[in-house]
Amino acid sequence: MDIIKLLDYLADIVETSSKVPMTGKVMIDKKEILEVIDKIGTNLPGEFKKAKWVYEEKERILSEAIREAETLKRENLELLKRQIESHDITKEAKERAEEIISSAQRDAKIMRLGARDYAHEVLSQLEREITENSNNMLNNIKTDMESYYESLTEEIVTTTEIIRNNIKELKNMNK
Structure with missing residues (x-):
């Protein structure tokens, strides 16, 4: 998979994650993020x-x-x-x-x-x-x-x- 696509996917995960009210933070799936980072490292x-x-x-x-x-x-x-x-x-x-x-x-x-x-x-x-x-x-x-x-x-x-x-x-x- 292309690194740019993986980075776009990573950005999509952050954008579509549940937001923590009044903090500007989001909750993300750690396992999914680590898998994407691992794929980026591999590529x-x-x-x-x-x-x-x-x-x-x-x-x-x-x-x-x-x-x-x-x-x-x-x-x-x-x-x-x-x-x-x-x-x-x-x-x-x-x-x-x-x-x-x-x-x-x-x-x-x-x-x-x-x-x-x-x-x-x-x-x-x-x-x-x-x-x-x-x-x-x-x-x-x-x-x-x-x-x-x-x-x-x-x-x-x-x-x-x-x-x-x-x-x-x-x-x-x-x-």
Whole structure:
């Protein structure tokens, strides 16, 4: 079912629900509202799911990179401990550990930036679509309200004219 139709249906439920006197509130069927909201969630565009996946993937990649950096760090420390008697080997191991950590940090940063850019792109596109759809919905509501206002005004004018004519007839009958 189309999200717009579900939102219209939700609005109809609110409009047609029993009113609580003197409060401006209405009583609604909780189960029915929750079902409609669930359907709306089910029918949301794939970009929401993509954005969630991107966020989760970013967290996974960052955790994996940190674990890998920690693992590499531990491995290098063990190597250093075993070769501590040889000063040149110790220096080499320290340099290699620093290179590996630096490389892992660069890789993590690149992954984090890539995930952030992708998430930003997806969320920006989603924001544009939501804004466009919101504007379309607001324009439709405005058009409907203007049409309703015009028809209501015409009805009032017609009814007022009929009442005036009836008053004139009644005055003429009394004469």
